[in-house]
Amino acid sequence: MSHQVHSLGHVPISDHSFSADRSKLALARDISVEIYDTGSKYSLNTTLSGHDKTVTSVDIAPHSGRIVTCSQDRNALVWEPAADGAYKPTLVLLRINRAATYARWSPDEKKFAVGSGARAIAICYFEEENDWWVSKHIKKPLRSTVLSVSWHPNSVLLSAGSTDSHARVFSTFIKGVDERPEPTIWGDRVPFQTLCGDFVSPAGGWVHDAAFSPSGNALALVTHDSSITIVYPSGPEQPPAAVVNVSTTLLPFKTLVWLSENEIVAAGHDCHPVVFTGSDQSGWALDHSVDDPNDAKKNASSRESTALNMFRQMDLKGTPQASADDASLPTIHQNTITKLRPYAVSGGRVNKVSSTGVDGRVVIFDV
Numbered sequence: 001m002s003h004q005v006h007s008l009g010h011v012p013i014s015d016h017s018f019s020a021d022r023s024k025l026a027l028a029r030d031i032s033v034e035i036y037d038t039g040s041k042y043s044l045n046t047t048l049s050g051h052d053k054t055v056t057s058v059d060i061a062p063h064s065g066r067i068v069t070c071s072q073d074r075n076a077l078v079w080e081p082a083a084d085g086a087y088k089p090t091l092v093l094l095r096i097n098r099a100a101t102y103a104r105w106s107p108d109e110k111k112f113a114v115g116s117g118a119r120a121i122a123i124c125y126f127e128e129e130n131d132w133w134v135s136k137h138i139k140k141p142l143r144s145t146v147l148s149v150s151w152h153p154n155s156v157l158l159s160a161g162s163t164d165s166h167a168r169v170f171s172t173f174i175k176g177v178d179e180r181p182e183p184t185i186w187g188d189r190v191p192f193q194t195l196c197g198d199f200v201s202p203a204g205g206w207v208h209d210a211a212f213s214p215s216g217n218a219l220a221l222v223t224h225d226s227s228i229t230i231v232y233p234s235g236p237e238q239p240p241a242a243v244v245n246v247s248t249t250l251l252p253f254k255t256l257v258w259l260s261e262n263e264i265v266a267a268g269h270d271c272h273p274v275v276f277t278g279s280d281q282s283g284w285a286l287d288h289s290v291d292d293p294n295d296a297k298k299n300a301s302s303r304e305s306t307a308l309n310m311f312r313q314m315d316l317k318g319t320p321q322a323s324a325d326d327a328s329l330p331t332i333h334q335n336t337i338t339k340l341r342p343y344a345v346s347g348g349r350v351n352k353v354s355s356t357g358v359d360g361r362v363v364i365f366d367v
Contacts, residue, residue: 115146161207
């Protein structure tokens with residue numbers, strides 16, 4: 001299986017987003033956002049500098065090309081693409097007093113959601129008469145920092161994972177902006193801030209990421225107890241039809257992507273993605289690892305000779321001969337994977353995902 005690897009420096013990447021045609025890549029890195037032209041080799045096109053603290057999230061709207069960024073400076077910016085290839089920033093009135101942690105456009109691109117450390121989610125939309133982006137807050141019953149947000153395909157329901165061990169589903173319906181959606185299995189009541197689902201991590205771990213399945217009829221969450229939980233709702237005001245929890249012996253996951261209704265890929269502190277398969281009927285299980293470190297470890301004889309050489313050097317010179325392999329991991333990513341994103345879809349299934357990590361690498365994995 002071939003994977004594309006792009007090493008873009010050593011500064012950690014907190015988030016990334018590709019344009020719809022995959023010709024541009026935005027990287028959230030330190031206090032700026034870097035825009036790369038993609039090709040056989042990625043080249044830096046421009047740098048967006050509007051924040052004065054760490055940029056925590058970036059998202060490119062597929063149709064309009066607008067970029068939303070948010071930062072620990074408590075601000076969000078919407079960058080409008082101009083004809084000359086430059087970007088014009090507009091400050092968003094978030095009205096929060098803690099860091100903004102995560103930002104995502106809704107599928108219809110009329111709104112975006114910003115999670116924060118202020119125990120609030122800002123739902124932002126454009127107000128034509130005043131020509132600015134304003135926000136409405138979802139606060140109850142959030143009791144801690146929101147680590148991730150994810151949109152339902154109908155652009156009204158929003159999932160949020162937070163450090164109080166809960167993943168919640170809210171309605172973000174804004175009169176005059178949204179059209180009333182069709183009823184879903186999550187409920188047909190849509191007033192703003194309606195709580196449509198509230199699920200707790202089985203072991204009480206932080207919910208690092210939560211995302212709806214492609215149909216929107218299931219919710220998956222990865223938590224700090226190294227497990228993944230898939231929730232199947234049964235209807236409004238009803239207990240879920242099924243809650244499937246899969247514990248692993250790996251380090252905790254930080255991010256997940258649904259490949260199809262029956263496949264999920266997750267990644268995090270173990271530096272390589274893993275694929276889970278299953279359904280509400282048959283249950284879920286860890287299926288296989290992508291970029292499996294055990295494959296690289298099978299060459300035991302070479303490792304043995306390396307160890308033997310090291311001891312020989314220590315005997316002869318009193319110092320071990322350091323080799324590059326001694327310090328490197330047997331995976332493509334050399335540090336935590338911070339974000340996975342769908343990259344390519346074939347036959348209704350995501351068959352490639354992009355990843356970024358603390359090691360400054362961007363990798364396109366075949367899954």
